[in-house]
Amino acid sequence: MGRGRSYFCRDDSDHALADYGEALRLDPKSKAALLCRQTVLALQNKFPQALADSDALIELDPKKAVNYKERAWIKQLKKDYAGSLDDVSHAIALDKKDASFFELRANVLVEAGSYSEALDDFGSAIRLDGKDAENFNERAMVLRKLGRYREAIEDFRDAGRLDKATGLYVNNLAWILATCADEKYLDGAQAVVLSTQACEKSAWKEFVDLDTLAAAYARVGDFENAVRWQTKAIEVSKDAATEEEFRARLALYQRKEAYVEKPADQEKSTGRCNARRVLKRSGARSTRTILTQRLEGLTGSL
Secondary structure (H helix, E strand, O other), X not given: OHHHHHHHHOOOHHHHHHHHHHHHHHOOOOHHHHHHHHHHHHHOOOHHHHHHHHHHHHHHOOOOHHHHHHHHHHHHHOOOHHHHHHHHHHHHHHOOOOHHHHHHHHHXXXXXXXXXXXXXXXXXXXXXXXXXXXXXXXXXXXXXXOOOHHHHHHHHHHHHHHOOOOHHHHHHHHHHHHHOOOHHHOXXXXXXXXXXXXXXXXXXXXXXXXXXXXHHHHHOOOHHHHHHHHHHHHHHHOOHHHHHHHHHHHHHHHXXXXXXXXXXXXHXXXXXXXXXXXXXXXXXXXXXXXXXXXXXXXXXXX
């Protein structure tokens, strides 16, 4: 088991799966091995195999709420939102005091487009665990999508207050202050300060932070710096989809125009998504680090 996790931490999923398979050959009822293997399989998009392991884990312990949460997570990755919601709702029925269950259901609801219901679940997660910055950040993303900018700004501020080490939250706040479609919430000067802080936290290597810094400079009318940092963001991103979006903003700044984010733009806005969803942007942490922590936390709960 320990060797499998070591392989996984080195991005050697094939050897990790072989190790977990051997552990299960020796002990077919090893909950830790089933949990670890289903996680690796799910992240390889091998959903039938991952769900088979998840089903086996539930059969071994049908009253353990976290097992249903983990199957819900796999179904979320598979985009089986109805199935995911069924499982996570069952987990909540078994344990109404775990904030992570409500957080997961909220995120599935967001992906399914049920934003009002998602807000209710984020609220429940925050009531259960008011110290988790990510719940505030995730709720803010939904509020922003719904045009409830004042509430979104408050949640982004709370997220940054709770986690001062992560640049993602101050970046998200800076973005809305620099690009909000409602002029009364624009504050370019504050956006420059906050986005600079985010860039410092990411050692000026995170393209999303650089993109925000450029937007903030454009908002205060400093188009020379806006062009400079947008160009740098394009250089750092090295991604075709991102480059198209970023170059469109660069053209705006070259014409001395600030960027205003319309609601429709939020669907394609790169990187401004939930920080802790496994296959999405993760702030200063690498995907591998997050997944390693995930395995450690889950196996510790068995």
